[in-house]
Amino acid sequence: MTNIAQSGIARTGPDGLSIHTSGDARKRLARRYAAERRFRRLGLGAVLLAMGFLLLLLSTVVGKAIPAFTYTYAVLPLDLAGDKINHDDPLRSNFDAIVKAAIAEALPFAAGRKQRRAARGLISSGAAVILRDMVADDRALIGAPRAIGLPVSDTLDLYFKQLTAPRRSREPQGSATPSATSDKIHIAVEDGVIGSDEQFGRDAPSHLVFINGGVVKITGADGEGLQGDVLVPLQSTVPAAQGDWRLVTINQAESARKISDREIAYAEILNGMGLIERRFNAIFFTRGASREPEMAGVWGAVVGSFFTMLVTLALSFPLGVASAVYLEEVAPKNRWTQLIEVNINNLAAVPSIVFGLLGLAVFLNFFGLPRSAPVAGGMVLALMTLPTIIIASRAALGAVPPSIREGALGIGASRMQTVFHHVLPLAMPGILTGTILGVARALGETAPLLMIGMVAFIVDIPGGALQPATVLPVQIYMWADFPEPGFQQKTAAAILVLLGFLVVMNAFAVVMRRRFERRW
Amino acid sequence: MSNPDMAEPITPPAGHVAEEAADDSVAPVATVGETDPAPAADSHPVKIRSRNVDVFYGDKQALFDLGIDIRARMVTALIGPSGCGKSTYIRCLNRMNDTIEIARVSGLIELDGQDIYSPDIDVVELRARVGIVFQKPNPFPKSIFENVAYGPRIHGLAAGKTDLEEIVVTSLTRAGLFEEVKDRLEDPGTGLSGGQQQRLCIARAIAVSPEVILMDEPCSALDPIATARVEELIDDLRKNYTIVIVTHSMQQAARVSQRTAMFHLGYLVEEGQTDAIFTNPTDKRTRDYITGRYG
Numbered sequence: 001m002t003n004i005a006q007s008g009i010a011r012t013g014p015d016g017l018s019i020h021t022s023g024d025a026r027k028r029l030a031r032r033y034a035a036e037r038r039f040r041r042l043g044l045g046a047v048l049l050a051m052g053f054l055l056l057l058l059s060t061v062v063g064k065a066i067p068a069f070t071y072t073y074a075v076l077p078l079d080l081a082g083d084k085i086n087h088d089d090p091l092r093s094n095f096d097a098i099v100k101a102a103i104a105e106a107l108p109f110a111a112g113r114k115q116r117r118a119a120r121g122l123i124s125s126g127a128a129v130i131l132r133d134m135v136a137d138d139r140a141l142i143g144a145p146r147a148i149g150l151p152v153s154d155t156l157d158l159y160f161k162q163l164t165a166p167r168r169s170r171e172p173q174g175s176a177t178p179s180a181t182s183d184k185i186h187i188a189v190e191d192g193v194i195g196s197d198e199q200f201g202r203d204a205p206s207h208l209v210f211i212n213g214g215v216v217k218i219t220g221a222d223g224e225g226l227q228g229d230v231l232v233p234l235q236s237t238v239p240a241a242q243g244d245w246r247l248v249t250i251n252q253a254e255s256a257r258k259i260s261d262r263e264i265a266y267a268e269i270l271n272g273m274g275l276i277e278r279r280f281n282a283i284f285f286t287r288g289a290s291r292e293p294e295m296a297g298v299w300g301a302v303v304g305s306f307f308t309m310l311v312t313l314a315l316s317f318p319l320g321v322a323s324a325v326y327l328e329e330v331a332p333k334n335r336w337t338q339l340i341e342v343n344i345n346n347l348a349a350v351p352s353i354v355f356g357l358l359g360l361a362v363f364l365n366f367f368g369l370p371r372s373a374p375v376a377g378g379m380v381l382a383l384m385t386l387p388t389i390i391i392a393s394r395a396a397l398g399a400v401p402p403s404i405r406e407g408a409l410g411i412g413a414s415r416m417q418t419v420f421h422h423v424l425p426l427a428m429p430g431i432l433t434g435t436i437l438g439v440a441r442a443l444g445e446t447a448p449l450l451m452i453g454m455v456a457f458i459v460d461i462p463g464g465a466l467q468p469a470t471v472l473p474v475q476i477y478m479w480a481d482f483p484e485p486g487f488q489q490k491t492a493a494a495i496l497v498l499l500g501f502l503v504v505m506n507a508f509a510v511v512m513r514r515r516f517e518r519r520w
Numbered sequence: 521m522s523n524p525d526m527a528e529p530i531t532p533p534a535g536h537v538a539e540e541a542a543d544d545s546v547a548p549v550a551t552v553g554e555t556d557p558a559p560a561a562d563s564h565p566v567k568i569r570s571r572n573v574d575v576f577y578g579d580k581q582a583l584f585d586l587g588i589d590i591r592a593r594m595v596t597a598l599i600g601p602s603g604c605g606k607s608t609y610i611r612c613l614n615r616m617n618d619t620i621e622i623a624r625v626s627g628l629i630e631l632d633g634q635d636i637y638s639p640d641i642d643v644v645e646l647r648a649r650v651g652i653v654f655q656k657p658n659p660f661p662k663s664i665f666e667n668v669a670y671g672p673r674i675h676g677l678a679a680g681k682t683d684l685e686e687i688v689v690t691s692l693t694r695a696g697l698f699e700e701v702k703d704r705l706e707d708p709g710t711g712l713s714g715g716q717q718q719r720l721c722i723a724r725a726i727a728v729s730p731e732v733i734l735m736d737e738p739c740s741a742l743d744p745i746a747t748a749r750v751e752e753l754i755d756d757l758r759k760n761y762t763i764v765i766v767t768h769s770m771q772q773a774a775r776v777s778q779r780t781a782m783f784h785l786g787y788l789v790e791e792g793q794t795d796a797i798f799t800n801p802t803d804k805r806t807r808d809y810i811t812g813r814y815g
Contacts, residue, residue, distance in 0.1 A: 332621060403658035407721070409619060411671040411728055412648035421670070422660060 064492035071281040071294065072157040073149035074123060074270055076102040078131070080142050090135055090142045095128035099150065106275065107266055109233050118262045122270070124151040126295035130283070149277060154293040154486035155258045156267055160276065164485065165257050165264065167250045176211055177239040181230070185216060188225040193247065194218065202255045208265060211245040212236050215265035231265035258485075284493065288459045289470065289478075293486025296479070298494050300461045304374055304454070304469030305443065305501060311378020311465055312385055312442050317435055319382075320389030321424075324431075327390070328397040329419050348387035355384045356448030364452055372453040372468035380448045385438035392434020396427035428516035436509040440502055446473040472498040567592040567732060567762045568613060573627035575608050575617065582608045584786045586627070590732075595754060595763045597773035597794065600783030601809065606766040609783070610734045613764065614650035615643050631732070648675055651725035655737040657717035659709035659724070664701050667709040667720055668692060671728035687727055695723035696753050715746025722753065726761070733757065735765040739772065751776050770810050774798055782806045 019025060078098055086093045103119050104110070110119040124130075127150040134148070135141050141148075151157075158164040174190035187209060194207060200219050207218040209226065214234030220227040248268075254261055270276055288300030331337045359380035363369045369376040400423045408418040424431075449455070455474050462469035470478075472494060479491040568590035575583035583605045590596050590613075598606040608617070615636065617623040629636050636646055648671075659667050668688045671677075678684035688705075692698035697719040701712070709720050718738055725733055735754070739747040754763060754776045767773050773780055774794060781791040782803070789803045801807045 401658075403654065403656060404660065405619070406616065406652075406654060407658040407660060407724075408670075410614070410616065410647060410652040410654070411674075411724060412644050412646075413670075413674055414644050417674055421674075426661065 061492050061495050064489060065496045067161045067163065068284060068489035068493035069281055070278050071283065072152045072160045073277045073279050074106075074152050075147050075149045075275050075277055076106055076123075077145055077147045078102050079145050080135075081144050085142055087142075090139060091132060093132075093135075095131045095135075099123060099127050099131065106270060106273070110266065115262070118260060119266055121263060122152055122156055122266055124153050124292065124294045126290070126292055127151060129295070149279060151283060151294050152267075152276075154484060156263065157294060158485060159259050159264065159267065160271075160278070163489075165250050165252055165259055167248050169246055169248045171243050171246045173242060175239045175241050176209070176225075176245045178211060178214075178216070178234055178237050181212075181214065181234040181237060184219075184227065184229055185234075186225055186227055187211070187216065191223060194221040194226060203253045205252070206250045206254055206261050208248045208250070208261060209245065210248065210268065211240050212238065215268065217261050217265070231262050232269050284490065288461050289457055289475065290459060293482075293484045293490060296487070296490055298472070298475065298490075298497050300458060301470050301472045301475035301494070302497065302501065304458075304462050305471040305498075307374035307462060307465040307469065308377045308381065308449075308471050309439060309443060309505070311375055312381040313435075313439060315379060315382035316385040316389055316438065320386050320435070320438075321393050321431060323386075324390050324393030324397060325419055325424065328394045329415070329423065344387050344390050348391060350384075351447075352384055352445050353447040353451065355380050356451030358383065359448060360451045370466055370468070372456045372458065372470075373466050374454075374462065374469050374471075375465040376452050377449050377454050377469075377471065378465065380452060381442040381445060384445065384448065385435075385442050388438035388441070389431070389434050392437065393427065393431045396430025396434070397423060399430065400426045425516060429513045432509050432513045432516070436506055440505065443502060443505065444473050444498070446477050449474055472501065564591040564594050566590070567632065568764075569628070569630040569633075570609075570612075571628040573609070573612065573625065573629060575605070575612060575626075576624045577620070578622040582786055583612075586788050588781055588788055588791055590762060590764055591779065592762045593758060593760070594779055595758050595765060595777040596779045596781060597777030598764065598766045598781050598783060599768075599770065599773050599809070600789070602768075603785075604783040605786045606783050607736050610652070610736055610764055610766055613732070613734055614647045614652055616647075616652060618643065648728050649730055650732040650734060651728060651730035652734040652736065653718070653721050653725050653738050656741050657714060657721050659712070659717050659720050661708065661710050663706045664692075664709045664712070664720060665705040668723050668727045671724060675728055677728065691723040691727035692720075694726055694753075694757070695719045696749060696756075697723055713746070715742045715749060718742060718746070718750060719753065722750070722757075726757070730761065732762040732764065735763065737766050737768060740768065747772070770798075770812075782809065784809075 017023075076099075079101060080098070084094045084097045084101070100120060103123060104116070107119045110116055130151060131148070152160075155164060172189065172193040174193075177188040179186040179188070198204075198207075198221060200207075200221075208231070209216040209218060209228065212234040213232075214230060215232040216226075216228040216234075217231050218226050218228040250257075250261075250264070267276070283295065284297050286299050287295065287297030290296040327337060327341065359376060363376045363379055364371055369379070404422050404426065405418055408422045409415075413421065449471060454470050455478065456468060456470065457478075458468050458470050460467075476491055476494045476498065479487045479494060566589045570589075571587045573583055573586040574581060586605075586609065588609075598609065600606055611617045612625050612629060613631075613636075617625055625637060631646070631650065634641070660670065662670075665688055668691050669678075669684055672684060672687045678687055689698060692701065697716060700716060701707075701720075709717065712720060718741070722733075722738070738754075739750050742750065751772065754765065757763060758778075765773075765777065777794045779792065780794040780797040782789040782797065782801075782805070784805050789805050790797065790801065797806065798810060801810065
């Protein structure tokens, strides 16, 4: 460096070479390339890390959500012609009794009070409602006995999905000979099927023997064989050869799980009869909220989100674009417009719950809008979205080359003609990008909606923007809070539905943007 | 785009001007403040009269006490070094300076004896009468047809679809572009070459049937061949339109204009017959500028 300064024009390094080919220069060059390579690797690393986390997140959510997209149904022969049907008004028939009768028919041995309760508990308590809705949709169902699939209880669904009561089934060596078909029996088996030091009882792992069409719960083991209580009566006492009987071990103690050994026995019998089916979970996609996991659906929240977004978009898009056009194209640039600009920028950074408080104070308490309604939620979210749309729209309008404006003005277009015929169409892609950013954020917003009561428990599907509703993120928030294990899958599935909603919305925006995109 | 400097044709200005001067023997030098009408005043009455025009951008004054007459159906060239106020002046003539917030214009500018800055003048109508072509071609990002049809459409000049098509074809023909684009009128105007785009902008300007066409360095972004085409076009257009052209090329001014005005630092130095200005400039600054000694 000093060399250059001293010699003035002689641009040679200390070794007499040109300043750009000397050893020092090469070192500098090597350092520069090394820095570039380092930066590229760091950038690539950052992208890969982000992608890894995204994959982890998505696979976790999808893995958890997939079981919720199907549900277990018991196809039971229902008597839809008998005296339980009210033929004058079929919808007022005693559907609960019909379901009970069908269960009793499928499991005739469940006669005692305890047994009947266990049998009834296999089928969802909402089955009667489902049946009633089916009849309401199609009156032709009435009049003949029919086999109809009814949703099982949520614990049984989890059992069949292997999500509760993990079990191991094996076919032990040798034959087994039961001493009787009911009550307490003894089963003669080869030694060592169950170790004699094994614990039994409600707080120990359960062992169920499936033999001769019946189920025996083992209560003790000795050198001669096994003692047990019959849960489902056996058809005979003939010895069962190896392979014709099996032993199911459930390591989780009966007291630690929601499904009892008796229910498992009944469920397995129904399954053995071919009555259990796994179907697409239509309930989840067509029904509103419910306290029963098996009856809870996401459709109410989807419709609520749809109406809310509709209100948000209908308010924030025209208002935001009009404000941006005014500020960018019409308003004089003075202290007042500068003040407005600064405030708009600040509003974009205001925490969303503040907008919720504002909505509660102004829209609900002052204007008296209906509580929990998408119209109020949409208005609050529109307030939240407006700054984003205005900022993006102003940037997009400002990016339109001034030559386009001059060209239009130069042939005598008025200011508004210039804006609406030339500037706005060119700015539209940028405006739509900003809009989708704002609305996507609004779609995932929970906090401000809690303030205006959209967290209420609403069973009905909203029919309009004025009816009480909840939205997807709030529904997810509520389900994540419920203790029933059935809601865990629902939560993940609802997150997927929310993501799907977002993808559909973004795809629409991309299509719209394509239509407006032009070169200039 | 090509470098603006490249667009300068290499013809020596002096010889060129001398030839033209030989054809036109009576050419009294018109100078600043001259009020006598030029000899050809009957066929070329004053179209735009400017008196005491001052233009300010904020606190900075860009034009000082400007007085100039633009004659009808003639090409008036405005020359002068960069930043001397030529563009500022022609932007006053169709009030394009209105779009610049800090710009302020005072003085008198009359179009056919009517003050264009008076409150009862409609800017939209004024700009329809006084069209403008900019330095950089700025076609709308629409089809060639739409580019030309836009003006007549917003002014309601076409009675119907066929009428509009006729206007578009006539305008493109007059701009010398129709033969090149007649098979692709629906293609985007931005897809044309630089010279074609500029002629499209001229077609767009004449489609609204203006009386005056202002051209702000229309050839500075074009190559010599495209420049020659546009110059031919200007020469052709002057039969029907009053043209004011800003140019940095002495050769171009000499070739296309009948009258020339020399600007310097916001003042009008002198104005008169082009041949006179180029052969016998009265002001030293003009002489220095056109001989390339500064500017």
